Amino acid sequence: xxxxxxxxxxxxxxxxAAATIIGMKSxxxxxxxxxxxxxxxxxxxxxxxxxxxxxxxxxxxxxxASASRVxxxxxxxVATATDVEAEHCVDPIGEIxxxxxxxxxxxxxxxxxxxEFIPGVIRRFAEADASLVFVDVLKRxxxxxxxxxxxxxxxxxxSVVLTGCGATPGMLAAAAVLAAQSFIEVxxxxxxxxxxIANWEAYKATIxxxxxxxxxxSVERAHAMSDTDVDALxxxxxxxxxxxxMEHADDILLQRAGVIDRLDQVEVGGVMDxxxxxxxxxxxxxxxxxxxxxxxxxxxxxxxxxxTMAANVxxxxxxxxxxxxxxxxxxxxxxxxxxxFLPMVVK
Amino acid sequence: xxxxxxxxxxxxxxxxAAATIIGMKSxxxxxxxxxxxxxxxxxxxxxxxxxxxxxxxxxxxxxxASASRVxxxxxxxVATATDVEAEHCVDPIGEIxxxxxxxxxxxxxxxxxxxEFIPGVIRRFAEADASLVFVDVLKRxxxxxxxxxxxxxxxxxxSVVLTGCGATPGMLAAAAVLAAQSFIEVxxxxxxxxxxIANWEAYKATIxxxxxxxxxxSVERAHAMSDTDVDALxxxxxxxxxxxxMEHADDILLQRAGVIDRLDQVEVGGVMDxxxxxxxxxxxxxxxxxxxxxxxxxxxxxxxxxxTMAANVxxxxxxxxxxxxxxxxxxxxxxxxxxxFLPMVVK
Numbered sequence: 001x002x003x004x005x006x007x008x009x010x011x012x013x014x015x016x017a018a019a020t021i022i023g024m025k026s027x028x029x030x031x032x033x034x035x036x037x038x039x040x041x042x043x044x045x046x047x048x049x050x051x052x053x054x055x056x057x058x059x060x061x062x063x064x065a066s067a068s069r070v071x072x073x074x075x076x077x078v079a080t081a082t083d084v085e086a087e088h089c090v091d092p093i094g095e096i097x098x099x100x101x102x103x104x105x106x107x108x109x110x111x112x113x114x115x116e117f118i119p120g121v122i123r124r125f126a127e128a129d130a131s132l133v134f135v136d137v138l139k140r141x142x143x144x145x146x147x148x149x150x151x152x153x154x155x156x157x158x159s160v161v162l163t164g165c166g167a168t169p170g171m172l173a174a175a176a177v178l179a180a181q182s183f184i185e186v187x188x189x190x191x192x193x194x195x196x197i198a199n200w201e202a203y204k205a206t207i208x209x210x211x212x213x214x215x216x217x218s219v220e221r222a223h224a225m226s227d228t229d230v231d232a233l234x235x236x237x238x239x240x241x242x243x244x245x246m247e248h249a250d251d252i253l254l255q256r257a258g259v260i261d262r263l264d265q266v267e268v269g270g271v272m273d274x275x276x277x278x279x280x281x282x283x284x285x286x287x288x289x290x291x292x293x294x295x296x297x298x299x300x301x302x303x304x305x306x307x308t309m310a311a312n313v314x315x316x317x318x319x320x321x322x323x324x325x326x327x328x329x330x331x332x333x334x335x336x337x338x339x340x341f342l343p344m345v346v347k
Numbered sequence: 348x349x350x351x352x353x354x355x356x357x358x359x360x361x362x363x364a365a366a367t368i369i370g371m372k373s374x375x376x377x378x379x380x381x382x383x384x385x386x387x388x389x390x391x392x393x394x395x396x397x398x399x400x401x402x403x404x405x406x407x408x409x410x411x412a413s414a415s416r417v418x419x420x421x422x423x424x425v426a427t428a429t430d431v432e433a434e435h436c437v438d439p440i441g442e443i444x445x446x447x448x449x450x451x452x453x454x455x456x457x458x459x460x461x462x463e464f465i466p467g468v469i470r471r472f473a474e475a476d477a478s479l480v481f482v483d484v485l486k487r488x489x490x491x492x493x494x495x496x497x498x499x500x501x502x503x504x505x506s507v508v509l510t511g512c513g514a515t516p517g518m519l520a521a522a523a524v525l526a527a528q529s530f531i532e533v534x535x536x537x538x539x540x541x542x543x544i545a546n547w548e549a550y551k552a553t554i555x556x557x558x559x560x561x562x563x564x565s566v567e568r569a570h571a572m573s574d575t576d577v578d579a580l581x582x583x584x585x586x587x588x589x590x591x592x593m594e595h596a597d598d599i600l601l602q603r604a605g606v607i608d609r610l611d612q613v614e615v616g617g618v619m620d621x622x623x624x625x626x627x628x629x630x631x632x633x634x635x636x637x638x639x640x641x642x643x644x645x646x647x648x649x650x651x652x653x654x655t656m657a658a659n660v661x662x663x664x665x666x667x668x669x670x671x672x673x674x675x676x677x678x679x680x681x682x683x684x685x686x687x688f689l690p691m692v693v694k
Contacts, residue, residue, distance in 0.1 A: 017639075020639060021531070021639050024531055024639055171525050171528055171529070174525055174689060175522060175525055175648065177689055177690070177692065178518050178521055178522055178525070178648075178663075178689065178690070179518075179648075180692055181518055181659075181662040181663040181665075181666045181690055181692075182518070182650065182651075182654045182658045182659050182662045182663070183654075183658070183662065184368070184371055257691070257692055258691070258692035258694060259692055291653070291654055291655065291658040292364075292367060292368050292371055292657075292658060292662075293655060293657075293658065295653040295654065295655075295658075296653065297650075297651030297652065297653035297654045298651045299648070299649065299650050299651050299654070300647075300648070300649045300651075301522065301525075301526075301646070301647070301648050301649075302646065302647045302648075302649070303529065303644075303646050304529075304644030304645045304646050304647075305644065306638070306642040306643065306644035307529045307530075307638055307642065307644045307646070308638065308640060308642075310639075310640075311529045311530070311638040311639060311640065311642075312528075312529050315528040315529045315530065315639075316525075316528040316529070318528075319528045330677065330679060332677060339689070340689065341688065341689055342521060342524055342525070342686070342687065342688055342689040343524070343525070343528055344604070344605070345524065345527055345528075345604055345605035345606055347605060
């Protein structure tokens with residue numbers, strides 16, 4: 001079976017984790033990646049470990065990693081290294097788009113600040129008539145809602161977009177669809193996540209997306225914060241961010257799947273520890289409903305505490321990406337949520 | 348939206364629960380049902396509550412229920428009642444098959460003793476070129492394996508069969524596919540179910556299917572047991588059946604989905620209390636694997652103790668039936684496992 005070639009948009013904590021996991025999957029090949037300052041791309045495939053190890057700027061980091069690899073391997077590797085484009089540019093998304101012959105699918109691991117940013121990227125690809133499979137790990141209800149408005153455009157481009165395909169929304173929302181099967185009426189879906197990261201600077205965008213949920217903050221205000229501002233905020237709580245009643249797209253994705261009628265039947269909250277790798281609470285999805293016999297009960301899906309945010313977000317995203325390829329092969333185009341399909345297992 | 352018309356094959360505990368749940372869903376209409384002695388069918392739809400309340404023989408029970416309803420309602424309902432065929436016959440499956448203009452989909456809630464029985468029913472429909480959606484709640488690996496051999500025949504009939512779509516295999520196996528997403532390597536899937544039923548005689552076939560898993564028993568021996576034999580066996584353990592290392596099709600369904608490589612990576616066991624409605628243990632799926640960072644961990648899916656076997660088997664089966672209709676509408680035919688798709692929510 002030929003490998004599925006992937007472009008990863010974004011080279012922050014999640015983009016790098018994606019590069020690492022893609023490198024461990026024989027079905028997948030990383031052929032392009034970008035950050036806000038440049039792109040790295042190669043028809044022959046990139047070295048995922050070189051991407052994963054970069055601190056700071058993607059292009060400079062990849063060049064340095066390649067140079068040291070070439071030096072270590074000797075002259076025989078020079079030809080391969082020169083097949084790689086690693087260039088700073090003003091419009092990295094546009095440069096990735098113009099190289100679309102290099103990949104079949106796109107994993108969108110960009111920070112989504114503001115809400116319209118990722119829908120704008122999808123629109124740009126669709127307007128360029130690029131027929132591809134996209135997967136995103138969007139979280140906010142308003143962002144996912146904006147994305148669904150592009151359904152006709154995406155269908156016209158013969159593309160498939162799977163949205164909200166991380167952990168929450170994503171794997172946990174899909175678990176709620178399964179859990180709902182036992183009930184004649186679903187009353188409530190509660191998602192409580194725990195994330196522990198030893199060093200928040202590895203997830204600068206994710207932290208700001210979370211800060212935006214705090215009382216008194218907005219997407220715009222969080223986006224504008226400097227690293228020093230973030231440090232000052234985190235100092236007040238010993239690095240803990242506790243978030244309640246978050247605007248999370250699990251609600252519209254579960255409404256779309258028919259699990260709930262009203263968005264307020266879904267409640268998402270979580271605790272992030274930005275100073276310790278240990279999860280502060282176990283990530284749990286609890287669905288409560290009434291059975292056909294009139295009994296109230298709850299099913300639960302609980303993630304193991306040793307699994308990281310990176311494993312629980314990027315793993316499902318790649319599983320949904322494979323499902324997206326399955327849909328596209330069968331001529332089924334458009335925008336779908338993570339609550340509509342089971343992700344597939346990528347080898 | 349027009350209702351989906353369903354024929355239910357089997358009128359035991361699960362068949363009756365299916366009739367009740369179908370009666371609570373505005374999207375669905377029950378138009379035919381059979382047991383081993385006869386059929387009840389109507390183009391105008393059957394009264395699900397009349398089916399659910401029957402003790403013993405389906406045809407006699409339905410006739411009696413209709414007569415008492417007509418008497419209670421007065422002359423105006425007589426016409427409707429006479430639209431219903433309720434007939435004893437020697438070949439109920441064949442009689443249902445010959446009335447296939449009455450339904451779009453078939454829920455197979457027949458006892459599966461011996462293993463080849465349900466595959467034989469599907470073969471019969473496919474050979475008659477009936478283009479339908481089938482859902483079964485098969486449990487044994489050998490039965491599901493035999494069924495998959497009919498894939499080409501089912502495709503030729505432009506039918507869709509979704510197999511192993513109850514609780515286990517079914518909802519719990521699908522939960523394992525979701526859980527697998529966080530791991531680079533899945534080591535083990537353990538399913539431990541608990542079922543409590545106040546009166547085993549409501550689930551005569553299910554109990555025998557479970558007895559067949561006991562050491563020293565076989566499908567044939569369990570099938571041949573009289574009610575007195577079953578009573579005598581249950582008396583020895585105060586009505587408790589504890590089953591370990593069961594032959595359960597979760598294994599091949601998870602192998603097919605790529606979650607595991609070897610069938611022995613899946614272990615299914617359970618405890619059934621045939622004298623008390625309270626579950627003796629909580630039904631739990633635990634998937635253990637290693638993440639891309641090399642950490643071992645387990646995700647769990649736990650069913651609420653108040654949910655019954657009927658809710659956890661028939662709910663998912665109807666959700667998968669809706670998924671089967673989705674596939675058929677898109678021209679996707681053949682035999683699929685419950686690990687390949689997310690069931691849909693039926694309103």
